[in-house]
Amino acid sequence: MSAQAPHNTLLIPGPIEFDDAVLQSMAHYAESHVAPGFVKVFGETLTLTRKLFQSTDPSAQPFIISGSGTLGWDLVASNLIERGENALVLNTGYFGDSFEQCLSTYGAQVTQLRAPIGERPSLEQIEQALKEKTYKLITLTHVDTSTGVLNDVKGVAQLVRRVSPETLVIVDGVCSVGSEEIAFDEWDLDAVVTASQKAIGCPPGLSIVMTSGRAIQRATTRQTPPGSYYASIANWLPIMRNYENNKPSYFATPPTQLIHALHTTLSQITARPMAERFAIHTQVSDSVKAAVAQLGLKQLAPNPDAQAHGMTAMYLPEGLTPPDVLPGLLKRGVIFAAGLHKEIATRYIRFGHMGVSVTDANRGDIDKALSALKEALAEAKQAKGL
Ligand SMILES: Cc1ncc(COP(=O)(O)O)c(C=O)c1O
Known part of the structure; x- marks a missing residue:
């Protein structure tokens, strides 16, 4: 009941829909975001996020930031590509167009490979596109929520590594993480952008982004400063690392109650x-x-x-x-x-x-x-x- x-x-x-325990964990009393109790919960939540992505690679880094799924696009577009560089967007619906707009906002030169409604670009088409230009990154929507089309993330990642190994593979997993298989390390992905409110089963309000060591390297060795302050990987990286190492840290206030809810749902999910x-x-x-x-x-x-x-x-x-x-x-x-x-x-x-x-x-x-x-x-x- x-x-x-x-x-x-x-x-x-x-x-x-929410599980009762997830909702109830949001009714946590007020606590400081740098107090030991909260630091421990945030640190554990980051570690549980690694498990969610089936990742054990210590160079990979999860980010959990106050914001919605869209913030993950800004994180990608403002850190992992520079003005004038090429991005390839595999479009399987509405969210491909939005990711394209976000990348363009930060000055990327975007090419879209559009599939007819209900379909996805074939591996042959993607291979051809990758051979035509050098792309800094490729994005694909794992599940486009507007069409219900599932992309072959593993197949695309394998193809990119073979044809264009320097191209970062960026997955919009807002509508897939928690319901579709993702093996972050094994598939050699560079970023998976998701949010709290879909298959993860937490209220809306958290942007969750898993990044590879290669992506972090790209972000921290840019020629130009990141295009965003709040979404800067360089600003958040020490914070996430500190929390996971049980050290208090501050760049911008985390939503403490939501982190409790995420901790509860990820504990439930990763228990099996x-x-x-x-x-x-x-x-x-x-x-x-x-x-x-x-x-x-x-x-x-x-x-x-x-x-x-x-x-x-x-x-x-x-x-x-x-x-x-x-x-x-x-x-x-x-x-x-x-x-x-x-x-x-x-x-x-x-x-x-x-x-x-x-x-x-x-x-x-x-x-x-x-x-x-x-x-x-x-x-x-x-x-x-x-
Ligand atoms: C596939 C996909 N990407 C991105 C987003 C944007 O996420 P948000 O609405 O949390 O900003 C959504 C939202 O439904 C989505 O379904």
């Missing part, structure tokens, strides 16, 4: 093997996708290899738009998200299935959502005479 006030079940692709967590997300995703297909709905991503495991983006039947269906879901206590990709936003809806809604079957969130979807669709079709 949840200690939370009764509420509709939030099944959008983030923020997601990460492979188990990924397998549960895959299993639930497979059953959601099968149920959606049974309802006659097509996904934006037709190829199963390119379908995310923490969300499903599905086209509505011809003649229906999100406002025809979402209120019917809400009436049944379930919240889904409308479409986000601007070219087709009125034609589809998104179901987020990550975190406790997936790992805690006793909640019944997924079954409730699927039956609500079936009923809301039937009702909407009837109302439209379809």
Whole structure:
């Protein structure tokens, strides 16, 4: 029985439902951000973040900074590339365009490799692009939340190391970390940018960025100063290192209560093997996708290899738009998200299935959502005479 006030079940692709213990840990009494108790909790949270990324390489460095996922893009764009240098963005939806805008804001010369909606650029196309120009970094959205397209991060990273070994591999993992497999060291990634509020299961407000030793080297040996003060790796690096070494340190005040919440959720997540967590997300995703297909709905991503495991983006039947269906879901206590990709936003809806809604079957969130979807669709079709 949840200690939370009764509420509709939030099944959008983030923020997601919370475990009671995570929420309760935010009710921590006031404490100084440099007091021993908090320093220990922050330090442990950084160490748990390494486990989340399955990283044991001491040269890799996690950053946990007050801000949302977007701040991670600024961290990348203002530290890992300099004005006039080339960046390659693999675009699988809305968030590729936004990352491109962020990189351009700091003066990078960005080339986008765009896939048709629901698809991802092929390894052959990426190889060709990498051979045409020298890129300082390549970015890919692990799961684009606007389309539900899953990128082959491991395959792309392998390709980059073979074809253009100096190019940094940057992953937008805002909608994937905690629900999709990521092996930071083994896949030889340079940065994974994420946020607290999706599959990690913490309230919004934390930007979490894992960086490689190579990325730190790039940031600290720039020709020009970083383009940002708050997002400067050089400013945050000693702070993160100190906290993890149990030493108080200050550059800008950390959100103490949120760090407690992150500590709680990461302790829960890493108490079990990460492979188990990924397998549960895959299993639930497979059953959601099968149920959606049974309802006659097509996904934006037709190829199963390119379908995310923490969300499903599905086209509505011809003649229906999100406002025809979402209120019917809400009436049944379930919240889904409308479409986000601007070219087709009125034609589809998104179901987020990550975190406790997936790992805690006793909640019944997924079954409730699927039956609500079936009923809301039937009702909407009837109302439209379809
Ligand atoms: C894939 C992806 N990248 C980046 C972001 C930006 O994160 P935030 O909204 O926390 O700033 C989002 C947000 O949903 C996202 O889904």
